[in-house]
Structures are given as C-alpha cells and as structure tokens.
Amino acid sequence: MTKAYERVLAARQKGRPTAMFFMERLFTDFLEMHGDRRFADDRAIVGGVARLGGLPVTVIGIEKGVATEEKIRRNFGSAHPEGYRKALRLMKQAEKFGRPVLCLIDTSGAFCGVGAEERGQGLAIAENLMAMMGLRVPILSLLIGEGGSGGALALGVADRVWMLENAVYSVISPEGAASIVWKDAGKAAEASEALRMTAEDLLGFGMVERVFSEEGGDFEQVCAALREALAAELDTLLRLEPGELTRRRYEKFRRIGGDGQ
C-alpha cells in the first residue's frame, strides 16, 4: 500500500458520491438533455441546463451510477463516442447562449470496446479537445473521483480544473501502467505512486488550480464550499472577453511540458 494508492482506492470507493449527487446539490432547475443527435443517448454522460444561484449554466457529468442496475445502464461511467458527442453538442449550445460550462469528471476511462471503436472513440475525444480549446464561454472542470486518461480529458480542457482531495487523474490506470511497465498488474500501488496522479501532485505541476478538502467525508459541506467557489470563479471568468478567455486557456495548456528542456 502506498499513499497514492490509498487515494486511488478512495476515489473508487463504493458509496462515494457520484456526479448526480453533486449536480443535485450544486444546482437548481436542472433539465436533462438527452442524446447526441447522431446515434444514441449515452447514459454514462448526464448533461443539461441548470442554475447556479441565479446563473444559467450548462452542466455535464460522467455518471457511474449507484445501484447495480443503474451502474449497468450507465456502463459504470465509461462513455462511448456518443457520450462525448452529446457533451460536445451541449457545449456548443452553451456557447450559442453565452452560458458557462461545468463538467464533473468521474470515469475509469473512455470505454474500450468494438462499438466504441466502430463509432470513432478516438475521433470523438479529439473533437472535444479541439472544440473545448476554442469554446468562447468559460469552462470549469471538477474531478470528483477517477480521472481516467483521455476519457477524462475529453471533458477536462477547461479554464479552471479543480479536484476533490481524494480524486485522482492519470494518463493510465495504475493497474494498466504496472502491467505494461513491469508486466505485473499486482504492482498497482507502486505504479500509482510513480504516476504522480494525486490532487496534490497535479496542483504542484500546475495542471490543477484548486483542491477541495473532503471535510472528512461530509460531502454536504463539500458541496456548500463548492457552490460558493464556483459562483465566485464564474463571476471572474465571465468578465473576460471571449478571445482573451480562449487565449489564456490555450496558454495554460501550452506551457505544460514545454519548459525546462
């Protein structure tokens, strides 16, 4: 057991609040919007319009589900291309109506399957990355549990990226890294340490702007803190002219891995 792996286990813990728990507490008047207008409605991604205080916002969350039947319906929070395309559709809609976008991320990764490949999983993620880079409204992404690689990044190209204390965010699962690098999936604990995937690590790297305490598991209190922080942050971001907003967003990601060569 390593410290990082404790975080990984906490992020995956049964009973940990999922995206809709936060949506219900952070927002009011939530109206869910279904479907990608192309193929289907991916239940792993829940999105729609809501209010944060008085402010209309577009909300998009990756939902793992709570009860077994719901987990299956939501594919355990592993989205297919149609899920990412639904998210993109809602982001474009937000841009049209000048609403900020709030993303809640909790996924072990984009789904790896025949159908996902047949419908262009790689393309769907790539299109989101590009579109989010250019979206002319504020985007704020909050990692509430697992941030699984490209499937998380597809909702994570944001002006502000925040994490809960026990959320993790990684290029690959520790199990996957251990089995590729050491040919031993049993070394996941060591791998999670080596990958530097905790909220603290990412804050130190400048990839995340804020980390929120989980208040010893009192998630009602966490939501109260989040609600206040979100309102204040959106107020700041909405003051920026769209060209300035996207320029700063690009510059933020542009710096990563670019210096110290």
Add this chain to the structure above:
Amino acid sequence: MISKDLFKKPNNRLEGEQDAAKAARQAAAWQCAECKANATRDAMTANDYACPRCGAYVSMTARQRVQWLTDEGSFREMDAELLPVDRLRFPEYAAKLEKAQKETGEPEGVLTGTAAIGGEPCALFVMNPMFIMGSMGAVVGEKITRLFECATKRRLPVVGYTVSGGARIQEGMFSLMQMAKTSGAVLRHGEAGLLYVVVLTHPTTGGVVASFAMEGDVILAEPKALIGFAGPRVIEQTMRQKLPAGFQRAEFLLDKGFVDRIVPRKDQKQELRLLLTMHRREANR
C-alpha cells in the same frame, strides 16, 4: 496501449562481424518478414520500403521516411535540440530513454521541420516507431505544437505522419496533457485557413488517435495500418471475445467513415503533392 511486437525493429544490426566483405554483403541483404523472400536493402527501399515480391511494408524510421518523402535537400529540421526530461523520476525511465536514444540515434520520437514534397512547401512531422513504440511524451507534444505554431505564422500547410502506441506512461500527466496542447495548436492552424493532412501509419493508437491523428482536414492511411483508440488486446479482454478479422485496420476505418483515403506508399508523394497544390492559397482566388 498496444502490444510491443507491433513495433519490431528491422533486422539490420551487425555485431561482432569479423569479415568486412561478409558484413557488407549482410548489410546489403534483406529478408521480408512476411514472405521470407531474399532481396537487397536497395531493392526494398527502391520499392518504397515494400517487399519486392509480396509488397508487404517495411517499418520506416522517422529519418528514413523524411528522406524517402521529401525533395532532396529540402528538409530543414526544427527543435532538434529538445531533449526528454524525466520529470516524474519514473522508475527505469532514464535508462529506457538512454537505450532508445542509443538504438535510434535520435534524441526523441518525432522529427519536425519544413520541407518540400514534389516542389510544394510544407511543415512536416514524422513520428518514429522505433523510439519507445512511438509514444508521445512532452517533447513529442512540444515539437508538434511548435511545428503547428510555426506553420501558422509562416502560413504553411502541415503534413504529418503518425505512428504511436499512445501516450508515454513514464511521463504521466505531462504526456496526457500533450493531447490538449497539440489539439489547441491544430485548431489555431485550422482557424487561420491552413491545410493539415495527416497520414496514419501502422500502428497509430491511444492518445495520438484521440488527438492530432484524427484532427486532419484530410486523413489518409497506409493500407492495413492498425488504427484505434484502444489496443486490440485491451478490447478482447474487455469484451471477452475474439475480434473480427480486419477490425481496426485502415480498410475498416475507411468503411466506417473515419479515413478519407487509403494511399499505398508508392502513391503518397504524388497524392500529397496534389493535395498541397489544390490547397495553395492562390489556387483559391
């Protein structure tokens, strides 16, 4: 990530060779990994890096690809001085990098620069399958980003050849974030009205597929190239079933609508030249 045997190195190393003539003969000799036909390396390279008998493609290093593709003497390499950094001090990564650099003679996994293809100027990137499975670390992302930024400033089209096992695990989140960074640079280049043609070669997977490999205005692929987000082994494990023949091959992607054209190697220079010509700024006036 995908299996390592997709990145087999060509059998061209000579060690402990005593007889110089024998060495020269062996260096000139080449055997097809597919049909086992014997030929000379020259005959194979003159056949556009394909077996003269069965036509199977031979994996090309980035430098070989650049030399093969671009007009003689036209390639001006950029950012060759950028070296990988072991930011996470990931176990065994420093040694792995050193080995890759020694084996390939290259500092990193991608070559970038300006060049001419059939007389048409462009900015070019070519990934290297021999450098840690063509994986994308921070330097690969940085060089590609700089190339797109330079092409935007100089109003050049970009031609890119991809081959990759995906993000480089040993660089952790620095690697993942290159997907966002490169996508931003591609977007800006596109917003300037400039052309980006990408050629997907065997194999192109993972984080590269989920970013700049799929962001071309025109997406070409080499015949039979494996192209996918998830590697076939991962999918087999998830689905607990054998995958259908031809799954994730270039022809499959064409069929599903994700690739514009499949272009054999022997036709690539001509097709790229045509595309570049047709997208010249003055051609639109």
